[in-house]
Amino acid sequence: MEISTDKARLNVSLIHQFLSEQSAWAKGIPLEKVQRSIEHSLCFGAYIDGKQIAFARVVADKATFAYLMDVFVLPAYRGQGHAKTLMHAVQEHPDLQEIRRFILVSSTARGLYEKFGFQAPAKPETFMEINRPTIYLR
Structure with a gap:
């Protein structure tokens, strides 16, 4: 699996479809809102053979505060360690190394985040x- 922060590689349609139809936290989110959220965030796409299979984004000032959100792995790719690889990439990103407060809100996958x-x-x-x-x- 390859992780990239290149926004040009993101499959925005896939991200929108997952968030608006399958997520517990963004049901019904309009495409325009997803596009704007990507534009203003540090985004991580995970790819296998060029196909996006996971996503995460971080809203951050890149100095003191960061908020991890919209983390998902497509159902067909779950249970294979991809979420851990994605989380390692997030935590290792150079812009997030000196963050004082890094938060997330999640009703699922608490064990992963812990x-x-x-x-x-x-x-x-x-x-x-x-x-x-x-x-x-x-």
Whole structure:
């Protein structure tokens, strides 16, 4: 498997289809929103024989803060270690080496993320959010 941060290689249609139809977190997301999110993020595509099989993106200031999101491996490729390879690539990226706070929000794959150092917030009472989980389904 090959990992690339070249946005020109991303299969935006595939990413949109997965996020809008199969993800638990972005059901119904419009294509334009996916395109804009890619434009403004550090993106990681995973490829086998040139075909995209996984994706992750990081929103970051590249100095102090990063937010990992939209991580997925296509169902046919799960259970083969591709998510671990993708996570290694994210964590090894030069722009993310001195990040003070690296967060993610996930209801799945907690065991995977814990292997890469992610854990529940030390002070959850300090975290606040505005959460609109059905915003794309309106």
